Amino acid sequence: MNLKSYLIALAVALVLAAWMLSGQLGTDESVAQTAPASRGAVVMDVQVASFEARQVQRYLENQGETRADQDVDLRAETDGQIAEVLIEEGSTVAAGDTLVRLAMGDRDARREEARARVVQREADFEAAQRLQGNGFQSDIAVQEARAALHSARARLAEIEKEIRDTRIASPIDGAVESRPVQVGDYLRAGETVARLVDTDPLIAVAHVAQQDIRKVQTGREAQVSLATGDELSGEITYISNAAESGSRTFRVEVRAPNPDRLPAGVSATIRIPLDPVRAHFLSPAWLSLEDTGEVGVKTVDDQNRVVFRPVDIVRAERDGVWVSGLPDRIRLITVGQGFVRAGETVNPVEAEGSPGLATEPPGGAGMPTVSGG
Structure with a gap:
């Protein structure tokens, strides 16, 4: 082969190679240009349902x-043997009712003695005052007679109170929870007679x-x-x-x-x-967790774009959860929320048989009441 023929063959080979390369490059550029357009044209279908918030009465x-409002251990205020018990465990009593009586013993006699002593001290005091007026008695003697009279009266008051304390009465309206005493028991002051509860x-x-x-x-x-x-x-x-x-x-x-x-x-x-709050009743399956750790739901706006909205869980119930923090009306993605991201455009499809506007919790009517802070 002469030099001319060799050059012609080489030129043809170069042309063919250039043609092949140009075709390949053209194909890559076309794919690069059309692939994004092809991907951008894909709009995912998602199932949506419309919800409206309700006024929810919250509880802490x-x-x-x-x-019990009152729980009283009734105790004896004086010593003595129990002569009478007028209550049983479980019985109902009113304030002032007699529950137990103690034997009088020698209290009547001591009261009569105290009364007689008061009469004597009164006479002594009157005599001291007369003698003082006539100049035959000093002020000190009169003061001593007055002190003796006061002491006698105090002693009489003491024995009269002791006699009153032999009658042990209920201080409240209530029931007899326990009664650890019986007739014949000897009580010391301070010992329990009965426990009363109201x-x-x-x-x-x-x-x-x-x-x-x-x-x-x-x-x-x-x-x-x-x-x-x-x-x-x-x-x-x-x-x-x-x-x-x-x-x-x-x-x-x-x-x-x-x-x-x-x-x-x-x-x-x-x-x-607590103060009422506007809330939606939703299925827990519709909740989403963002990478930031926020719990929320995915909704669709008027331009059919996905919007992630954080929520606060007010109360969890058997059939769903009450959540707050959402607009009053929302179009909630109920199927497909795991395959779309916030900002993407979707094709919202109303669920078959969906009422269009869900406002009632399952089986609920009237203002719902939920618990939580």
Whole structure:
């Protein structure tokens, strides 16, 4: 092959190579240009439902217990043998009712002696005053006669009180919780005769966390649910001024009328109403967790863009959760929220059979009540 033929063959090879390379480059550029456009044209379908917020009555809920309004250990105020017992355990008494009588012993005789001594001291004092007026008695003698009279009267008052104390009466309206004495027992002053309790009203006691105590006010109504299944309604009458050192909680007492005399000492749930809040009732499956750790839901705006909205969980119930922090009306993504991100455009599709505007919790009517801070 001569040089000319070699050059012609080389030129043809270069042209073919250039043509092939130009085609390949053109294809890559076309793909690079069309691929984003192709991807941008894909809009994901998501299922949505419309929701409207409702006014929700919130409650601050705490566990506690109940106690009697009055719990009295009735004690003897004088020594003596029990002559009569007029009550039984479990019986109801009124304030002033006689419960136990002690034997009088020699008290009547000592009272008569004290009365006679008072009469004598009165005569002595009158005589001293007359003699003083006539100049035959000194001031000191009169003062001594006066002191003796006062001492005699004090002694009479003392024995009369001792006699009154032989009748042991109830200081309150209530029930006899226990009566550890019987006829014939000898009591010393200070020994227990009976334990009396008054459970009307019933006092419910709870310990409220320090972060919630500013939400509680005296005079506010509260609900008390007893472990027995009974329900009472009362008023907050006491809030401690200092937190307990260990738990950092504050003692709160609710006084609830208890005409049926429900028992004290049982566990109770105390629910204190807080200010109402606008909230939505949603399925927990519709909640999303952002990379930042925020809990929220994904909604669709008027331009069909995905919007992530943080929420506060007000209360969890068996069929769903109450959440606050959302606009009154939302279009919520109920299916597909895990495959779209905030800012993306989607094709919202109303769920088949969706009412279009969900406002009621399952089985609910009227203002819902939820618990939580």
